[in-house]
Amino acid sequence: ESKFNVEAIRKVFPVLNQEINGYPLIYFDNAATSQKPQQVTDVLLRYYHTDNANIHRGIHTLAERATSAFEETREAVKDFIHAAEVEEIIFTKGTTEGINLVAQTFGKANLIEGDEVIISTMEHHSNIVPWQMICNEKGAKLKILPITNEGELIWETAEQLITSKTKIVALVFASNSLGSINPVQKIIELAHNAGAKVLLDAAQAAAHLEIDVQKLDCDFLVFSGHKIYGPTGVGVLYGKRALLEAMPPYQGGGEMIQEVTFEKTTYNELPYKFEAGTPNIADVIALQAAIHFINKIGKEVIAKHEHRLMVRATEGLKRIPEIKLIGTTKNKIGIVSFLIEGMHHLDVGIVLDAKGIAIRTGHHCTQPLMNFLKIEGTCRASFAVYNTEQEVDFFLESVARIVARRK
Numbered sequence: 366e367s368k369f370n371v372e373a374i375r376k377v378f379p380v381l382n383q384e385i386n387g388y389p390l391i392y393f394d395n396a397a398t399s400q401k402p403q404q405v406t407d408v409l410l411r412y413y414h415t416d417n418a419n420i421h422r423g424i425h426t427l428a429e430r431a432t433s434a435f436e437e438t439r440e441a442v443k444d445f446i447h448a449a450e451v452e453e454i455i456f457t458k459g460t461t462e463g464i465n466l467v468a469q470t471f472g473k474a475n476l477i478e479g480d481e482v483i484i485s486t487m488e489h490h491s492n493i494v495p496w497q498m499i500c501n502e503k504g505a506k507l508k509i510l511p512i513t514n515e516g517e518l519i520w521e522t523a524e525q526l527i528t529s530k531t532k533i534v535a536l537v538f539a540s541n542s543l544g545s546i547n548p549v550q551k552i553i554e555l556a557h558n559a560g561a562k563v564l565l566d567a568a569q570a571a572a573h574l575e576i577d578v579q580k581l582d583c584d585f586l587v588f589s590g591h592k593i594y595g596p597t598g599v600g601v602l603y604g605k606r607a608l609l610e611a612m613p614p615y616q617g618g619g620e621m622i623q624e625v626t627f628e629k630t631t632y633n634e635l636p637y638k639f640e641a642g643t644p645n646i647a648d649v650i651a652l653q654a655a656i657h658f659i660n661k662i663g664k665e666v667i668a669k670h671e672h673r674l675m676v677r678a679t680e681g682l683k684r685i686p687e688i689k690l691i692g693t694t695k696n697k698i699g700i701v702s703f704l705i706e707g708m709h710h711l712d713v714g715i716v717l718d719a720k721g722i723a724i725r726t727g728h729h730c731t732q733p734l735m736n737f738l739k740i741e742g743t744c745r746a747s748f749a750v751y752n753t754e755q756e757v758d759f760f761l762e763s764v765a766r767i768v769a770r771r772k
């Protein structure tokens with residue numbers, strides 16, 4: 366049983382309190398972005414109404430307030446992922462920017478012709494394209510860890526593929542399309558034994574799985590604020606200090622410098638070296654409220670609740686013979702991908718929206734995965750802390766009705 370009261374939680378998400386097409390909104394598109402609790406939007410408003418100032422440079426009171434709230438968030442993020450030092454926490458725009466940053470700095474400095482970068486079949490486009498770009502530039506090779514038809518990494522092939530040629534393994538922690546949780550700890554050990562670094566795309570994992578970067582011993586980890594009940598436009602790059610120190614800067618500009626002359630610039634220390642320009646101050650500060658929101662309930666409690674919903678949805682869909690579940694039903698986060706026989710996934714999404722149910726349809730920015738599975742896309746329901754069993758039941762009834770009417 367959950368230690369929390371889902372009805373009380375729903376009350377702090379004003380967006381949930383509305384009807385769509387005459388039905389109560391059922392928001393099952395949480396893997397795309399989660400809704401925001403009042404605590405988060407209150408902070409945004411309060412910041413702009415009382416504390417707004419640029420950070421780090423000013424000595425006036427507002428600047429000090431803004432700076433300390435901004436840096437407090439860095440502390441909160443450090444604790445959230447159990448990093449050793451705040452200097453290892455870099456604020457970005459999101460997961461995508463974090464991966465581009467590593468590809469364009471670590472990749473640029475370290476990749477040479479003939480090197481290999483390893484990703485998997487189930488990567489989001491944001492963990493494919495940045496590596497393709499830098500590999501093309503450097504004459505390095507992009508290699509793909511294969512998966513089974515159920516969406517699980519094939520371990521034996523991983524052992525063969527990761528070699529002394531491998532410079533970096535960039536792997537999704539939990540798949541946004543299928544929900545599969547990858548054996549990241551084992552992959553990290555394997556990669557380190559081969560002398561390679563590992564970047565984890567924790568975009569989906571961050572809200573649902575306990576993350577301890579020191580225990581994992583990953584070299585880089587990235588995630589987005591907007592998928593963990595925080596605002597859009599802010600994300601996190603974690604990197605081990607020694608690696609970040611050795612990497613060239615990403616963008617040039619204010620804040621990332623120590624001293625500038627027309628002849629030469631020296632760069633600022635970590636983490637500022639990677640934070641050129643005025644950052645997304647308000648959203649970073651509000652991210653702290655999102656982290657507190659999660660911590661207060663407890664990630665484990667949230668994960669258990671979502672797991673229960675996922676199992677209920679999966680079992681319900683399994684009872685409908687015309688439904689094809691896509692991906693594993695085992696070790697996964699609260700994501701259910703499916704197709705209805707003889708029906709386009711887009712049409713399913715449209716009919717469910719008419720009932721107030723928001724799911725995601727399409728390739729979920731994982732076209733190579735869809736190609737591998739020989740499908741165009743899926744219908745994806747993804748769960749969050751505020752979803753309920755009644756919602757899952759109404760969703761199942763609605764799907765059953767679609768199937769029945771389709772005949």
Ligand code: PMP
Pocket residue numbers: 396397458459460461462489491492537539540541566568569589730
């Ligand atoms: N990786 C995964 C696994 C994701 O689910 C997402 C978002 N759908 C991203 C990367 C990209 O995140 P963002 O768009 O916030 O940069």
